[in-house]
Amino acid sequence: MAELIQNAQILDTAGQLVDSDVLIEDGHIQAVGPHLQPVEGVSVTDAHGAFLTPGLVDVHVHFRDPGFTDKETIRTGSQAAAHGGFTTVLAMPNLNPVPDTPEKLAAQIRLNQTEGVVNVLQYGAISANLIDKNVSDLAAMSAEGAVAFSNDGKGVQDAGTMYQAMLGAAAVDKPLAAHLEDNSLINHGVINEGVASKRLGLAGITGLAESSQLARDLVLAQATGVHYHVAHISTKESVTLVRLAKEQGIKVTAEVSPHHLLLSDEDIVGDNALFKMNPPLRSEADREALVAGLLDGTIDMVATDHAPHTASEKAQSMQTAPFGITGIETSFQLLYTHLVKSGVMTLATLIDRMLVRPIQAFGLAAPKQIQVGQVADLALFDLTDTTTINFDDFASKGKNSPFVGWQVNGSTLATWVAGKRVYERTAK
Ligand SMILES: [Zn+2]
Numbered sequence: 001m002a003e004l005i006q007n008a009q010i011l012d013t014a015g016q017l018v019d020s021d022v023l024i025e026d027g028h029i030q031a032v033g034p035h036l037q038p039v040e041g042v043s044v045t046d047a048h049g050a051f052l053t054p055g056l057v058d059v060h061v062h063f064r065d066p067g068f069t070d071k072e073t074i075r076t077g078s079q080a081a082a083h084g085g086f087t088t089v090l091a092m093p094n095l096n097p098v099p100d101t102p103e104k105l106a107a108q109i110r111l112n113q114t115e116g117v118v119n120v121l122q123y124g125a126i127s128a129n130l131i132d133k134n135v136s137d138l139a140a141m142s143a144e145g146a147v148a149f150s151n152d153g154k155g156v157q158d159a160g161t162m163y164q165a166m167l168g169a170a171a172v173d174k175p176l177a178a179h180l181e182d183n184s185l186i187n188h189g190v191i192n193e194g195v196a197s198k199r200l201g202l203a204g205i206t207g208l209a210e211s212s213q214l215a216r217d218l219v220l221a222q223a224t225g226v227h228y229h230v231a232h233i234s235t236k237e238s239v240t241l242v243r244l245a246k247e248q249g250i251k252v253t254a255e256v257s258p259h260h261l262l263l264s265d266e267d268i269v270g271d272n273a274l275f276k277m278n279p280p281l282r283s284e285a286d287r288e289a290l291v292a293g294l295l296d297g298t299i300d301m302v303a304t305d306h307a308p309h310t311a312s313e314k315a316q317s318m319q320t321a322p323f324g325i326t327g328i329e330t331s332f333q334l335l336y337t338h339l340v341k342s343g344v345m346t347l348a349t350l351i352d353r354m355l356v357r358p359i360q361a362f363g364l365a366a367p368k369q370i371q372v373g374q375v376a377d378l379a380l381f382d383l384t385d386t387t388t389i390n391f392d393d394f395a396s397k398g399k400n401s402p403f404v405g406w407q408v409n410g411s412t413l414a415t416w417v418a419g420k421r422v423y424e425r426t427a428k
Contacts, residue, residue: 002030002042003419008052008380010370015348022052024376027419032370047380050413053351054367055087055118055377057358058328060152060177060231060255060303063120065111067096072308072397074115077328080306080396081118082415082423084329085379088119088359088366093130094153100125102140109145117422118415119366119377121147123177126165132158138168148175148362152231155181155213163220170226175253175362177229178217180238181278185209190318192280196265202318205280207235214238218245221252229361230254232305234279236289243298253361255303256290258331262338263287263402273314273321274402277307294353295345301357302335302350304328308398326398330389332381334403336410347383376419381410 002025009017010032021036022029038044063077072080074091081089091112099105105124112120124146128134130153138149149169156162156178169176185208191197193204214230218241221228230242233254245252259277264284268275275281293299307324314321332354339345356368367374389406391399415423 003045004036004038004042005045005047005052005380006036007049008047009049010052011348011351015346017051017347022370024416024419027376029370029372029374029376032372051381051383052370053379053381054355054370054374055379055415055417056085056332056354057088057364057366058086058304058306059090059301059358059362061089061091061306061328062094062308062324063091064095064308065115070310070397074112074120075117076395076397077306077308078116078118078120079423080326080329080394082417083395083412085332085381085412085415086118086328087377087379087415087417088121088364089328090121090123090147090362092150092152093123093125098125098129100128100136102137102144105141105146106144118417121364123148123150123152125149126151126156126176127161130154132156132161135161135164135168138165138174139172142172142174146174148177148229150177150179150231152177152179155179155183157183159216159220162217163224166220166224166226166228170224175227175229177231179231180210180213180217182209182213185212189280190276191268192265192282194265194283196268200268200271200318207237207282207286210279211235211237211241214241218250218252221245222248222250225251227251227253232257232260232279232303233290233299234260234282234286236286239289239293239298243293246298253300254298255301256294256299257305258302258327258334259325259402260287260290261294261302262334267402271318273316273318274325274400276318276321276323277305277325278323291339291344295349300353300361302331302354303358304331306396308396309400310397311399314400326394326396326401329394329396330401330403330408332412333408333410334406336381336383337408341409376416378416380413380415382413383410385409385411387411
């Protein structure tokens with residue numbers, strides 16, 4: 001089955017938008033160029049000048065399946081990914097059972113492949129049940145197809161555990177992604193320690209819980225030669241540490257979430273758990289440092305940390321609600337609207353941070369450019385329309401977004417995986 005997409009705009013190698021048609025056949029891109037003629041039997045799609053790109057890549061999602069399927073399933077999570085224009089995602093291992101052995105990991109990968117409507121790749125757990133000291137058999141999990149390793153959701157408290165895990169990950173040349181959180185500095189906090197925590201009378205989480213563990217890990221990363229990846233970086237001190245480490249030649253990459261780029265703790269006006277996530281929204285100065293870091297390449301990529309919860313869980317107070325927000329469906333349009341349209345960065349830079357860098361850093365096989373011969377993983381965005389983010393539009397089971405009500409441009413019109421449509425916007 002062949003499909004001809006006419007009148008699209010694609011980024012050329014110089015980062016400029018150019019008019020182009022794209023022919024998909026047998027799951028691959030067969031032709032790219034202006035004014036391609038439809039041959040018999042080809043279905044024709046008029047893109048009306050919309051922006052066509054290889055599908056975006058998110059290296060940090062939580063699909064909750066198995067174990068927590070009232071929050072999300074691989075099916076609904078991957079449908080949400082397709083709705084957001086993502087065709088490859090990397091799923092975190094805080095599941096039940098935790099994929100911490102080659103057998104459990106292989107079962108999880110099979111489930112991802114059967115249930116996922118996009119490419120769902122899997123992290124293996126650094127340690128058994130995400131508990132310190134019992135480092136998993138990373139070599140065996142790598143052989144089974146683990147894309148990288150992480151204990152995301154929990155910080156690795158013990159330097160010895162982290163050191164052993166880094167040696168294991170380095171030996172198989174797979175990235176190790178760290179959720180940075182020193183438990184001895186958390187102090188039962190629920191939002192950032194600062195003006196907002198004082199104003200709201202809530203316990204605060206100091207940024208030192210992140211940056212002090214990062215400093216430790218960078219020293220260990222230098223000693224082991226591992227590819228060390230910082231998950232959801234959130235403070236200006238952490239950005240400085242990553243910048244210094246890169247200057248020292250330490251093999252470090254970092255991701256930042258859309259919410260840490262667009263919100264600070266000043267935006268938390270009341271006891272509203274839609275603003276509760278881990279790491280928490282930091283100060284405005286931190287937010288500005290994160291944007292600057294993403295712009296200058298210190299921070300390599302955007303990752304959503306898509307963390308769905310049920311409506312009743314997130315209806316609780318800041319004190320008792322779980323950490324995490326849904327995010328994969330709104331990330332491109334939020335960042336397009338507030339970073340590209342507002343003039344902070346070019347569209348080419350945003351696509352670099354949401355597509356090219358994640359693929360390069362994690363050594364993924366996903367396509368970085370629209371080119372003949374590439375697999376047809378594609379997303380089509382309408383950069384001109386204006387929509388309002390709405391609870392009812394989420395494919396995810398998690399509707400817990402602080403961005404509901406925001407006006408955005410750049411909604412997804414269609415998403416393809418290997419030439420097959422996995423999302424298509426229906427007329428309202
Ligand atoms: Zn995390």
